[in-house]
Amino acid sequence: MLLRTCTSKGIKYVIFPENKFLRVWDSLMIVVIIFYTFYIPFHGGISGGYLVVTSRPFFGFVVSMNAIFFIDTFICFFRAYRDEKGLLVFSLRSIALNYIRSGWFFINLLASFPTTAIDYSNYKNADPTSGSTLFIFELFKLLRLLRINVKIKQMLRSEVISKIYEHVNLAVTLMLKFLFLIIVVSHWFGCIWGYIAYYENGHTWENLDNTTNWISNWYNSMTDPPPGSLNPIGFNNFMSRYWLCLFWAIQTITSVGYGNIVPVTNLEFAVANVLMLCSGIFWAYVIGSLVDVVAVASKLQNEYVERMDKANRMVANFEHKMLPESVTGSSVDMKPSKRVRRFLTNQRDHCTKNWLDEGSSLSLSEEYPTLDILSPELRKVCALNLTHNFLETIPYLSSKYLSPNEQAEIALQCRTLEFAAGEHFSSHPEFGRGILIFRQGLGFTSRNLTQKCFTWTRGLRGSAIDVNEVLVEDEYYKEKQLIYHFVNYTKAIFLPREAIMKVLEKNQRAWKDCARWRYFGAALVLHSLKDAKSL
Helix, strand or coil, rough: CCHHHCCCCCCCHCCCCCHHHHHHHHHHHHHHHHHHHHHHHHHHHHCHHHHHHHCCCHHHHHHHHHHHHHHHHHHHHHHEECCCCEEEEECCHHHHHHHHHCCCCHHHHCCCCCCCHHHHHHHHCCCCCHHHHHHHHHHHHHHHHHHHHHHHHHHHHHHHHHHHHHHHHHHHHHHHHHHHHHHHHHHHHHHHHHHHHHHHHCCCCHHHHHCCCCCHHHHHCCCCCCCCCCCCCCCCHHHHHHHHHHHHHHEEEHHCCCCCCCCCCCCHHHHHHHHHHHHHHHHHHHHHHHHHHHCCCHHHHHHHHHHHHHHHHHCCCCEEEECCCCHHHHCCCCCCHHHHHHHHHHHHHHHCCCCCCCCCCHHHHHHCCCCCCCCCCHHHHHHHHHHHHEEEEEEEECCCCHHHHHHHHCCCCCCEEECCCCCCCCCCCCCCCEEEEECCEEEEEEECCCCCEEECCHHHHHHHHCHHHHHHHCCCHHHHEEEECCCCEEEEEEHHHHHHHHHHHHHHHHHHHHHHHHHHHHHHHHHHCCCCCCC
């Protein structure tokens, strides 16, 4: 039903979550949100619009940020979204109705009100030290902060943030996250504290020392201020004012409390009490969270870090960064390494499957445990990336005869074996005979343990041995079948005969056109061999 509604007129205008433009746009919106997170309280509580009035480049920058917000308001009419059941909704009509009914369209539209341009015009035509006539318009900017929660959720799901979590140490990332959080909260508390004095002085920064407020109390307490000391009085001394407010905020949050900056009026005492209570709760949260990060106490995060490390080790062994669709059968336009990392990140975020459960070991998953927790299609793609080159060295298992699904079926039943120097191997104790494909090492083959003549097998990467004879039944001249001897440490991929024959039974073309002729040739060779004692 969803597909039928979305094949109608206008589907080409829908912006899907994986759209490259949307990734860039969301990254830009993250920058805009961060800018307004700092700019709005600074403009309202510290500068009073000084930079907007005196600097045309900064005025143009703020206007451009406002324009981006305005454009984003209407881009939301074209963004596909997931409903409460997790289904992707990409009907333009459904998107528009959901956007309007949620109320976000009207909030976003009011938040995009051009207050900066109006303020600029007001300051140019009136007293630049007073913005009280249009102060009500500044309240519209606060509506932009209502979008922070929405944008944070989009930001956490964005390509940029996901890459950071995937490629950077998680503990370091969380430490930087809490550092940023401390800076933001300190900035807001400082700006709120500064706005109290601004409000008590009649929405002006001039003659601030002549009214009763905490800034005038601090300033007048310095009877003989030394050269270079802070001077928070005046419209143009906004940075001195900011450092003073930030100093009070940080010492309040961290419970240092030097006592040199104190509230004076009833309003200041009330606001200071509220901020101190909030500071205590926030600081306790930060300390508790930092202890959790340092101690790595979260089992979920531990599991994510461990699994991502294993995944990185697995993708480092991919023979190709991305095999063509004709080989994998997958039409997803994304590198398998990237898909694996994204799958693990999504699995952590949404707790799909049993994240903390141990998966059963299946073939390659003994060496690459990540395979056990991937989706079936992604598991197939990864298995092919790990073994495709090796399978192509075996004619009847190559992509010439087998489909991607058939190759993946064999790949997922491969075993990765290791041998020490001096060991010998003829069959696996659980899976029987099979093909060995050397990944590393050196060895030779013989027809049995007592035979004096042997054939050297160079340990070249990707060298497959016993390609033909593995097709012959186990009972046929068993004493003359190959035995492997290893000279040094050797790593090899083992393809069980049972898995090979199972695929060939289904694919008659591979058997009739290739495998059966190799079967007859190997049987003839074994039959023509003389008894080992006569050699």
